[in-house]
Amino acid sequence: MRLLQEIWCLEDALREVSRAIIHRSSYKEVxxxxxxGRVVAEDILASEPVPHFVRSTMDGYAVRARTTFGASEAMPAMLTLGGAGVYASAPVLTGGAVSDEFDAVVMLEYAELLEDGLLLVSRPVAVGENIMSVGEDVPVNQALVRRGQKLSIRDIAVLSALGHAQVRVRDFKVAVMSSGDEIVPITVVPAIGQVRDINSSLVMGLIRDMGFHADFLGIITDDADLLVSKLVIALATYDAVIISGGSSAGSYDYTARAMQRVGSPGVITHGLSIKPGKPTVLGVAGGKLMIGLPGHPLSCALTAHVVAAPLLATAAEALIVKRAHFELPLLLPIASVPGRRDIVPVKITQGGICPLFAKSAAIRVLADADGFIEINEQCEGLHAGERVKVEVWR
Amino acid sequence: MRLLQEIWCLEDALREVSRAIIHRSSYKEVxxxxxxGRVVAEDILASEPVPHFVRSTMDGYAVRARTTFGASEAMPAMLTLGGAGVYASAPVLTGGAVSDEFDAVVMLEYAELLEDGLLLVSRPVAVGENIMSVGEDVPVNQALVRRGQKLSIRDIAVLSALGHAQVRVRDFKVAVMSSGDEIVPITVVPAIGQVRDINSSLVMGLIRDMGFHADFLGIITDDADLLVSKLVIALATYDAVIISGGSSAGSYDYTARAMQRVGSPGVITHGLSIKPGKPTVLGVAGGKLMIGLPGHPLSCALTAHVVAAPLLATAAEALIVKRAHFELPLLLPIASVPGRRDIVPVKITQGGICPLFAKSAAIRVLADADGFIEINEQCEGLHAGERVKVEVWR
Structure with a gap:
């Protein structure tokens, strides 16, 4: 077992753990x-074209475009309403079907219908003007959504247009536990030396926001055998397990030792060159991901974002769509240490990014921060005024 | 009734309708x-300080700071482990309680414990160093969350720290309907001239994302009496009603006329100087908000964001927290017309913002767009390269 002696850089750790994971791809229909907000389990292609008929995009008259060429207010084209000849036309409303013999729509305001059924058109239309052809919006077989994609409200709109009343989504289940003798349930008034279990809510919220299922399996005291038996139960039922450590110094070792006992390869990395997050434990048993996160809520939250989220996405074969990168100027300088990645909570203000410095045990900064920035291993710090990429909280 | 003849600018319409709304503030405990993601119904203040005891932020020894002043490796301060005198010290783990008689913690690495219980401290600590005092993170009575605020995962973490296992959230219920003879349920294969009901999913998704409850009340054919009776039922049970119009030209009149018949003041504005969204109908009956959105999905989506969302927030007394404004350069010029607000769906790419031009009936662009930009009434258009504020989709 590699204990804290061997510190891994984040990229190496993520790659090594990802390799040991067996992807989990069970799904359910919802x-x-x-x-x-769920992760779609399969590519969904358009089984029909949209629109499925030639559709008018304006209120007006369907015509053959060539019958209007050269038309002007002084010299309107003269068509007949209805009829079957070349100069025929048909009234049509926005969204209405344009029948085969027509190839354009004249807007209402450029047509004058006389009492005898004569239609005067005062402006020419080009072929295809004011109509949407079959499949112009979505051609048959175009991918509507991609396997692994987290569905947005707009994706749902597109799926509804194609008649998908049910969708197969990933049914990826994560067991969440807290460990530490000093941790009490949130409904309990903590005694001196005790703290409420903040991390479970935090971690479960993040997992659900990723589109996965999260169950809380309880607070485990610092008892190696108990932790092992809980882990065994969790691994039997869930696709991944996340344990947030207590804040007491010994608890990380409990987590790492328990992970080592429940299956192969067990612990893969114990100790990451990130701050916060150094004592993070990553392991795999029977192909299933096990993560031990730090106990301090702020450390837990930041590590959950930069370490747990990408690994859970890999395990569930979910696509992580990088949001657009927003770069804003830094308002205060930040010192860092080469060889270590710093993750700094920040507030976004009118003028730019303000780093929030806090003791790692602080929870208030969690609610105050809009997101975080990362200072990579090669960097010795950032100057005030530098433009920096912000990762906005999920 | 002000029909489409009288076109209102968006700000005036929102202000006028907001004035007529009676705020709805029922809540439930969850x-x-x-x-x-729900809207909290009341200010929640910290009933206890966090931390509620003096807490060590390091593994080490609790000491009286002044006993370490001047200490160095060559001349360590000599304390006793345990004991009750001035030179007493006590071992403490990170997160552990520091008792009253001590005022600082010496980190483990700067202390050497000799066999006879003598503790050598090789570096001085200041008063308060490596400890967190009572209430330092969250003082008693500090607001944890504000009435009307939409709760984030981090807010939940902060609430859990203070023992809130249940939270009172706004129980604001919106009835959603589609209208139009040509609209069929999404499970039906549409005939020529028919389209599936895309808007209901879209609008319900948005309402739920705002933290409110949305129920689908069905597709209403273009029958004024039917629409009136459905509206009456909806207004009796729900806090607000949203009807998306069919794409046929006459349907907006049905919506406006029905709104006019169900209560006072009825229709407030019918016709907005925005594109898309011109035929939007806004009304109030018995203090409850009624909104008629355009039938084209893209128009419906954009209007739902810029018109319906702020009015629903007002009705539910929800705080709209403006996200940080991300300004990016525009990659293509956009023409506009003074006196009209244009809402343009955009894609955010590496280089900047790319406007997506689409016929208003298009649905594909909904999924492709990352958000939208607004071109206000005073503006004749935007140049390529101009920095523009993007509203990222909810």
């Missing part, structure tokens, strides 16, 4: 609206 | 984790 009603369309409930699939918002 | 388990903490289910309150993520």
């Amino acid at each position: 009603p369309l609206l409930e699939s918002v | 388990p903490l984790l289910e309150s993520v």
Whole structure:
């Protein structure tokens, strides 16, 4: 077992653990609206074209475009309403079907219908003007959503247009536990030396926001055998396990030792060159991901974002869509240490990014921060005024 | 009734309708984790300090700071482990309680414990060093969350730290309907001239994302009496009603006329100087908000964001927290017309913002867009290269 002696850089650790994971891809079918925010289990292609008929995009008259060429207010084209000849036309509303013999729509305001059924058109239209052809919006077989994609409200709209009332989404289940003798349930008034279990809510919230299922398996006291038996139960039922450590110094070792006992390869990395997050434990048993996060809520939250989230996405074969990178100027300088990645909570203000410095045990800064920035291993610090990429909280 | 003849600018319409709304503030209690994304119904203040005891932020020894002043490796301070005198010290783990008689913690690496219980400290600590005092993180009575605020995962963490296992959230209920003879349920294969009901999913998704409850009340054919009776039922049970119009030209009139018949003041504005969204109908009956959105999905989505969302927030007394404004350069010029606000869907790419031009009936662009930009009434258009504020989709 590699204990804290061997410190890994984040990229190496993520790659090594990802290699040991066996992807989990069970799915379930949910009603369309409930699939918002979930991870779709398969590519969904358009089985029909949209629109499925030639559709007018304006209120007006369907015509043959060439019958209007050269038309002007002084010299309107003269068509007949209805009829079957070349100069025929048909009234049509926005969204209405344009029948085969027509190839354009004249807007209402450029047509004048006389009492005898004569239609005067005062402006020419080009072929295809004011109509949407079959499949122009979505051609048949175009991918509507991609396997592994987290569905947005707009994706749901597109799926509804194609008649998908049910959607297959990933059914990836994560067991969440807290460990530490000093941790009490949130409903309990903590005695001196005790703290409420903040991390479980935090970690479960993040997992659910990723579109996965999270169950809370309880607070485990610092008892190696108990932790092992809980881990065994969790691994039997869930696709991944996340344990947040207590804040007491010994608890990381409990987590790492328990991970080592429940299966092969067990602990893969114990100790990351990130701050906060150094005591993070990463392991795999029977192909399933096990993560031990630091106990301090702020450390736990930041590590959950930069370490747990990408590994959970890998395990569930979810696509991580990098959001657009927002770069903003830093308002205060930040010192860092080469060889270590710093993750700094920040507040976004009118003028730029303000780093929030806090003791790692602080929880208030969690609510105050809009997101975080990363200072990579090669960097000795950032100057005030430098433009920096912000990762906005999930 | 002000029909489309009288076109209102968006600000005036929002202000006028907001004035006529009676705020709705019923609430319900939900388990903490289910309150993520919901709107909290009351200010919640810290009933206890965090931490509630003096806490060590390091593994080490609790000491009286002044006993270490002047200490160095060559001349360590000599303390006793345990004991009750001035030179007493006590071992403490990170997160552990520091008792009253001590005022600082010496880190483990700067202390050497000799066999006879003598503790050598090789570096001085200041008063308060490596400890967190009572309430340093969250003082008693500090606001944890504000009434009307939409709760984030981090807010939930902070609430859990203070023992809030249940949270009172706004119980604001919106009835959603589609209208139009040509609209069929998404499970039906549409005939020529028919389209599936895309807007209901879209609008319900948005309402739920705002933290409110949304129910689908069905597709209403273009029948004024039917629409009136449905509206009456909806207004009796729900806090607000949203009807998306069919794409047929006549349907907006049905919506406006029905709104006019169900209560006072009825229709407030019918016709907004925005594109898309011109035929939007806004009304109030018995203090409850009624909104008629355009039928084209893209128009419906954009109007839902810029018109419906702020009005729903007002009705529910929800705080709209403006996200940080991300300004990016525009990659293509956009023409606009003074006196009209244009809402343009955009894609955010590496280089900047790319406007997505689409016929208003298009649905594909909904999924492709990352958000939208607004071109205000005073502006004749935007140049390529101009930095523009992007509103990222909810």
